[in-house]
Amino acid sequence: MLIDSGSPGGVGTIGITLTINGERRELQVAPWTTLLDLLRERLDLTGTKKGCDHGQCGACTVLVNGTRINSCLTLAVMKDGAEITTVEGLAGLAHREGTNSLHPIQEAFVEHDAFQCGYCTPGQLCSSVGMMNEGHAKTRDEIREAMSGNICRCGAYTNIVDAIEDVMQQGGAR
Amino acid sequence: MNRFDYVRPSTVAEAVQALGSDPAARFIAGGTNLIDLMKYDVERPGKLIDITRLPLDKIEERDGGLRIGALVTNAALAYDARIRERYPLLADAILAGASAQLRNAASTGGNLLQRTRCYYFYDTATPCNKREPGTGCSAIGGVDRIHAILGTSEHCIATHPSDMCVALAALEATVRVSGPQGDRAIPFAEFHRLPGDDPAKDTNLAPGEIIVSVDLPARGFAGHHTYLKLRDRLSYAFALVSVAAALELDGRTIRTARLALGGVAHKPWRNTDAEALLQGRPATRESFKAAADLVLREAKPQSTNGFKIELARRAIVRGLEQAAAGTPQSQSDKRIQ
Structure with a gap:
């Protein structure tokens, strides 16, 4: 057994290690803490949003080892050892020495006005980077399908697809 | 979400032992369905057994077909070159379901074991024979637009929500399981069951058993x-x-x-x-x-x-x-x- 939280009813926090936006963190977590709640409530990384909290809206999308998932449907303890990238860390993924730039997808969202209220945007950004890492979507139809797990109540979809297409044409994610 | 004990085994034998005969223990892999159900208090496990470290994440050649480890994610399966070439029906069915984020997390075994999305099953304020046997079915005579038209009973009209499983049924897959009584193989058609008078039971998996793989036979119907x-x-x-x-x-x-x-x-x-x-x-x-x-x-x-x-x-x-x-x-x- 790799980990055993102890006897039934024990309070049992568990020690885990996560690398979050490049920074290694040793954390004690209760097993029922979702990755989303850990990020927002414990680590003050409130860029990742809680929309539905049921995996239906995509606002909580983060990258785990480069792969996009819903952080609301993931227990933090299960991701022990993983590298997590949140919207706060996207710029760092694309950082070039001597610059203070955003990630290209962030630049493109600004350029294409790909949001209105902005609540879904962190999830849209992380999901876009994850989608480009996957490398399966090429056409606009395929981008729309691959981004269907991110709901935008303001309806900025057309501009979101424009922004993603723009970055893909420039060589994709970093 | 209720409080629970958490264990993380490294072998199938340890996982089966950790489950034992504890009716309140649950395996967790992708978590995309179980955690959702826990947030609604539909599931209140006393112990979660995190099986994500078990060595069940490979797709291997087997008797002219493929053996899909229970922990292979839906995304890894759908985009596997052998699946796309030899079993495109399966790849397409997987890609028809859920979202990219969910497919990146959800496992093969978990897809088979996901619960119905019947509104009343999710709503703990309403009677539901699947959630609380003997309380009645709120869907019958209720909001039933999404419900079943075949194989229903007077006790339950829920549907199985999976796309992947529809392809696995057509492809005549086999589900391999391990448990306290040893290993066995279940033909896909016999894995899930109809509600009858016991709708709480979705599958014919015996208590204490874990899915270890889903095996595809050689015939993949890639042409048509x-x-x-x-x-x-x-x-x-x-x-x-x-x-x-x-x-x-x-x-x-x-x-x-x-x-x-x-x-x-x-x-x-x-x-x-x-x-x-x-x-x-x-x-x-x-x-x-x-x-x-x-x-x-x-x-x-x-x-x-x-x-x-x-x-x-x-x-x-x-x-x-x-x-x-x-x-x-x-x-x-x-x-x-």
Whole structure:
């Protein structure tokens, strides 16, 4: 057994290690803490949003080892050892020495006005980077399908697809 | 979410031992369904057994087919080059379901074991025989638009929500399980069950058993197949009706047919009589209509889901036409040809 939280009813926090936006963190977590709640409530990384909290809206999308998932449907303890990238860390993924730039997808969202209220945007950004890492979507139809797990109540979809297409044409994610 | 103990085994034997005979213990892999159910207090496990470190994440050649480890994610499976080339029906069905984020997390074993999305099953304030046996079925006579038309009982009209399982039924997969009594293999058609008078039981998995792999036989129907899914939105919605159709043809004559439906029953609905009827017949609309009529002969509508019967009839015909023509439904361009 790799980990055993102890006897039934024990309070049992568990020690885990996560690398979050490049920074290694040793954390004690209760097993029922979702990755989303850990990020927002414990680590003050409130860029990742809680929309539905049921995996239906995509606002909580983060990258785990480069792969996009819903952080609301993931227990933090299960991701022990993983590298997590949140919207706060996207710029760092694309950082070039001597610059203070955003990630290209962030630049493109600004350029294409790909949001209105902005609540879904962190999830849209992380999901876009994850989608480009996957490398399966090429056409606009395929981008729309691959981004269907991110709901935008303001309806900025057309501009979101424009922004993603723009970055893909420039060589994709970093 | 309730409080629970958490253990993380490293072997299948440790996992089976940790589950033991504890009815309140649950395995967790992707977590995409279980954590959701825990947030609604539909599931309140006393112990979670995190199986993500078990060595079950490989896809391996086996007897001319493929052995899919229970922890292979839906995304890894759908994009595996061997699956895309030899079992494109399975790849398409997976890509028809959920969202990219969920497919990146959700496991093969978990897909088989996901629970129904019946509104009343999720709502702990309402009676539900699946959630609380003996309390009654709120869906019967309630909001039943998404519910089953085949194989229902007076106790439950829920549907199985999976797309992947509809393809696995058509492909005659085998589910390999391990448990306190040893290992066994369950034919896919016998894995899920109909509600009968015990709708709390979704599958024939015995207490204490864990899924270790899903095995695909050699025949993949790569030449003539389709997964046609009809739903209220073009993406990221459960099927109202879906059809997995697969054919082997001699010219225009059907040598072998496979036909399974999703969104219409408590389990992936495969009808071998309809498949037998198609065998030896010409691959024409007339033949396909006869098969559809046979599949739906026993269909029974609830108060507002009667539309599903005609929808399923037409989806079967269209699906078989797509399969025969070798023009499978695109899962990104949703126009139906």
